[in-house]
Amino acid sequence: MPELPEVEIIRQGLAPLVTNARIERVVLNRANLRFPFPPQFGQRLQGQHIIQVGRRAKYLLFSLSGGQVLLTHLGMTGNFRFTRPDPTSSDVNHGFDKHDHVIFRLSGTSAPSPLLVYSDPRRFGFMDLVTDLNDCRFLNRLGPEPLGNQLTAIGLHGSLKSRKAPVKSLLLDQSVVAGLGNIYVCEALHRAGIDPRTPASDLAGDDSAPSALMDRLVREIRAVLTDALRAGGSTLQDYRNIEGKGGYFQHSFAVYDREGEACTREGCAGHISRIVQSGRSSFYCPDCQSLEP
């Protein structure tokens, strides 16, 4: 479940290996992932050079020499790796498996193999070829990036003050804050001492200025993402960086997937609860995450 830190780690690993490389050939092993590939997807990529690898929210953006952008979303289980089929291997699948859906053959790469493979068992990921980044249905409605200075307490206050839905649900909404997923929303709310069920408008308060708690929330969102980045992301089952290695931030989870375990906050004797909000698990400590702002 790659969220912002995991996608950013992949971007950082991929960028030095593919920047300035040429896409020689693209092989699609199926017609669609979550969505159909765009028409002539492979042909339109072939012969183009990769100018740079960027990221917006959980999207990877490969800028191409022809001016277009290859947009990829990893969904739940999407991943990139380089592979070199070993001709002496007895592996009848030549190093590929049934979930390797897209193979990019590159030239001019410093990677150990010219074959960049996109695998995605659950196929929640997708790819698109975008002509105008300012007119892309996937990017148009995205909210501010939480790292950098786009996300502010004032801005978040403005987005949440009129909303009655639980703050947990809204932080998962990519149009409110871009790049958060279930893990980091749970962790940020715990760090900020906010109950995930709190109506967003209660958190925002009546004032036109952001509350201290809103300020705290923004700082904790940044902090948890920064900590996760530093740890190389979180690996539950699928996530791997471009070198095939997992991150280790999962060992620093305070609440996520810790139902029944002791709260790690100093001085708190609580135990982590799991509830379901909008069909998703929320993990929190009932003792130190308050419903009252």
Add this chain to the structure above:
DNA sequence: CTGTGTTCCTGTTCGC
């Protein structure tokens, strides 16, 4: 517009 529920998909885990 807002909030909620459904849907897609497969691998893993759990209960009987």
Add this chain to the structure above:
DNA sequence: TGCGAACAGGAACACA
């Protein structure tokens, strides 16, 4: 041991 059910969840979409 085996089998089906439940679960995991990003985000588009449908709906009230």
